[in-house]
Amino acid sequence: MEGDIVxxxxxxxxxxxxxxxxxxxxxxxxxxxxxLSGALRNPSAAAGQTATMFxxxxxxxxxxxxxxxxxxxLMFAV
Amino acid sequence: MSAEAEAETxxxxxHPMDQFVVQPLFGDGPVMWYTPTNVTLWMALTVxxxxxxxxVGTRRRAIVPTRTQSVGEMAYGFVYKMVEDVAGxxxxxxxxxxxxxxxxxxxxxxxxxLPMSFTTTSHIAVxxxxxxxxxxxxxxxxxxxHGFGFLNIFWISQAPxxxxxxxxxxxxxxxxxxxxxxxxxxxxxxxxxxxxxKVFAGFAAILAxxxxxxxxITAIYALETxxxxxxAYVFAILTCVYLKxxxxxxx
Amino acid sequence: xxxxxEETAGHAAESAGHAAEAVGMPQLDFSTFSNQIFWLxxxxxxxxxxxxxxxxxxxxxxxxxxxxxxxxxxxxxxxxKLKAVEAEDAYNKALAEARAEANRIIAExxxxxxxxxxxxxxxxxxxxxVKTAEAEKAISAIRESAADNVKEVAKEAAKEIVAVLGxxxxxxxxxxxxxxxxxxxxx
Numbered sequence: 467m468e469g470d471i472v473x474x475x476x477x478x479x480x481x482x483x484x485x486x487x488x489x490x491x492x493x494x495x496x497x498x499x500x501x502l503s504g505a506l507r508n509p510s511a512a513a514g515q516t517a518t519m520f521x522x523x524x525x526x527x528x529x530x531x532x533x534x535x536x537x538x539x540l541m542f543a544v
Numbered sequence: 545m546s547a548e549a550e551a552e553t554x555x556x557x558x559h560p561m562d563q564f565v566v567q568p569l570f571g572d573g574p575v576m577w578y579t580p581t582n583v584t585l586w587m588a589l590t591v592x593x594x595x596x597x598x599x600v601g602t603r604r605r606a607i608v609p610t611r612t613q614s615v616g617e618m619a620y621g622f623v624y625k626m627v628e629d630v631a632g633x634x635x636x637x638x639x640x641x642x643x644x645x646x647x648x649x650x651x652x653x654x655x656x657x658l659p660m661s662f663t664t665t666s667h668i669a670v671x672x673x674x675x676x677x678x679x680x681x682x683x684x685x686x687x688x689x690h691g692f693g694f695l696n697i698f699w700i701s702q703a704p705x706x707x708x709x710x711x712x713x714x715x716x717x718x719x720x721x722x723x724x725x726x727x728x729x730x731x732x733x734x735x736x737x738x739x740x741x742k743v744f745a746g747f748a749a750i751l752a753x754x755x756x757x758x759x760x761i762t763a764i765y766a767l768e769t770x771x772x773x774x775x776a777y778v779f780a781i782l783t784c785v786y787l788k789x790x791x792x793x794x795x
Numbered sequence: 796x797x798x799x800x801e802e803t804a805g806h807a808a809e810s811a812g813h814a815a816e817a818v819g820m821p822q823l824d825f826s827t828f829s830n831q832i833f834w835l836x837x838x839x840x841x842x843x844x845x846x847x848x849x850x851x852x853x854x855x856x857x858x859x860x861x862x863x864x865x866x867x868x869x870x871x872x873x874x875x876k877l878k879a880v881e882a883e884d885a886y887n888k889a890l891a892e893a894r895a896e897a898n899r900i901i902a903e904x905x906x907x908x909x910x911x912x913x914x915x916x917x918x919x920x921x922x923x924x925v926k927t928a929e930a931e932k933a934i935s936a937i938r939e940s941a942a943d944n945v946k947e948v949a950k951e952a953a954k955e956i957v958a959v960l961g962x963x964x965x966x967x968x969x970x971x972x973x974x975x976x977x978x979x980x981x982x
Contacts, residue, residue, distance in 0.1 A: 517630060517781055524778040528725045531732030538735070542561055542820040561820055566827040577829035587838040594842055598850035605857050607864055613857075620854045640847040648842055667821075669828040670835050677839075735822065 476540045483537040490530020497522045558746040560739035564666055582662045583670075590651045590664070598647070619647065623780065630784035634791055641681070642787075645674060646780040653734060653772035657765070666734035668727060675727035678783050686790035697793045726782060733775045737768040942977075949973045 501519040505512035569580045597619070601612035609617060623643045627635050649665055656663025664670050686694035698715040699708060741764050748757040821827070953969050 514629075517626070520774065520778055521781060521785065523774075524729060524782065525725075527733070528729040531729055531736065532725075534736050535728060535732050538739075538820060539823075543823055564821040566821060566824070566830065575827045575830050577833045579830055581827070581830055581834070583827075583831050584834045587834050591838055591841050591845070594850075595845060598854065599845060602850065602853050602857060605853065605860075607857075607861050609857075616850075617854055617858060620851065620858070640843065640851055643851065644839060644843045644846055647846070648839060664831075664835070667831055669822070669831040673832050673835050674839075731822065 480537040480540040483533045483540065486533025486536075487530045490527055490533070493526035493529070494523050497526055558743055560742040560746075563662065563738060563742060564735065566667075583664055583667075586652070586655060586662045586664050589655055590648060593651045593655065594647050626777075626781055627784055630781060631787045632791065635784065635787050638787060642780055642783055645678070645783060646776055649674070649730065649779055650773060650776035653776055654769075656734060656738065657768060657772060663734050663738055666731055666738060668731045671727035671731040672723070674730075674779070675723040678726065678786060679723040682783075682786040682790045685787070686793060689791065690793055694790070694793050697789055722786065726779070730775050730779055733771055737764065737771055740764055741768070946973060946977060949977065 497519060501512075501515070501522075505515075566575055566581050566583055568575060569582060569585055573579070575581060597612065598616045601610070601616045604610070604613070606613060620643070623646050624636075624639060627639050627642055631638070652663065652665040655661055656665065686697075690696075698712045698719070700711050700715070703711050741761055744757050744760045744764065748754040748761075750757075950966075950969055950973050953973055954966075957969070
């Protein structure tokens with residue numbers, strides 16, 4: 467019974483950790499959206515900044531991946 | 545075993561992590577450091593694919609390229625331009641190194657998308673070695689090129705003097721977090737995508753929702769194809785950015 | 796029956812739990828790390844040597860060669876274009892020359908024809924003048940002779956008439972009278 471409660475806590479924690487991925491989604495959307503609005507204002511400068519956009523996406527996404535990793539750890543490792 | 549369990553309990557049993565198990569190719573013994581495992585197999589296939597694309601594909605050195613040669617040249621041009629744009633002209637000395645990383649990751653990712661395959665880049669051990677190699681290369685390179693001047697990247701001279709120690713602390717922390725995020729980003733993306741596909745595949749056992757499940761797998765698969773490439777690109781471009789920091793610490 | 800199902804379910808759950816425990820997260824199974832790292836380092840070294848020794852120099856040379864070929868082709872095309880322009884110029888020049896030559900020939904021919912024509916006209920005029928003079932001479936001769944004839948006939952006629960009238964006239968007086976009469980008639 468005790469083990470069950472621990473497992474329940476782990477699963478609830480995993481679910482809560484997954485909400486962090488939503489934040490990453492918002493962040494990535496923000497990055498791409500702002501890039502796009504900037505690119506539409508000045509299309510000639512857009513091509514040179516695509517790499518920067520991807521770097522920004524990568525940083526924003528990494529944090530979402532961290533929360534996913536925490537969820538996985540709670541599900542399978544703890 | 546999972547089929548048996550489903551048949552007997554009538555419930556769903558997911559094993560999303562089974563696909564990441566490292567096991568010996570021959571026999572069932574313990575995994576020693578030299579044991580040929582599925583890691584070996586899929587890394588060998590990665591090397592084989594790269595050789596097929598970049599060596600066998602270009603063997604005729606045609607002025608008017610064949611399709612394979614054209615793809616190989618495209619990959620070369622893509623990475624070359626990336627290194628040149630991000631790391632600068634003097635970064636081109638390290639172009640083979642970045643090309644190696646990029647080609648390995650992109651092919652490991654794409655081979656991992658084959659059904660029943662093993663994704664070597666989904667393992668933190670693999671990506672951590674890649675990221676630590678990049679981290680050590682960049683750090684050593686920075687100190688060799690600029691001596692202690694390399695530490696300037698932590699001391700932001702544009703900021704007000706009061707803020708500089710705080711910023712330096714933040715910069716140092718972010719510098720040491722680099723290999724962690726660098727490796728976990730790649731492994732996490734690969735692991736997440738494959739686990740999600742596996743979970744949807746588990747739902748396919750229920751007849752009523754299996755069409756939706758198959759549709760979802762197709763959609764996620766398409767997304768994963770994109771992610772496979774983008775993660776390789778991001779890994780390579782971040783390597784270029786770190787390299788630029790090492791080569792020009794004053795900017 | 797029920798107990799049996801329960802038992803198998805329990806067994807299944809236990810085995811599933813066992814499997815999950817055995818699998819866990821394979822990424823955190825440290826016993827496989829050395830294996831993976833060993834093979835990874837081997838793979839990376841293999842790729843690095845293949846790329847830096849064979850593939851990249853080859854692709855670079857192919858790309859450079861292509862760039863060179865393209866540059867050469869563009870230069871050759873530029874040259875050909877210049878040649879074409881030159882050829883067009885030459886053609887236009889030749890055309891203009893030919894046109895000028897043709898005009899010259901036309902003018903010359905025209906002049907020659909004019910000269911011939913003038914000559915022919917002059918000749919014809921001269922001939923016509925000669926013929927006219929001859930004709931005039933003939934006409935005047937004819938007129939002369941006609942006047943003489945008339946005089947003769949008048950003389951004869953006058954002598955005859957005089958004779959018929961019963962007079963006799965000498966030839967000289969008749970002639971002078973006729974001549975005077977003719978002069979008066981002609982006047």
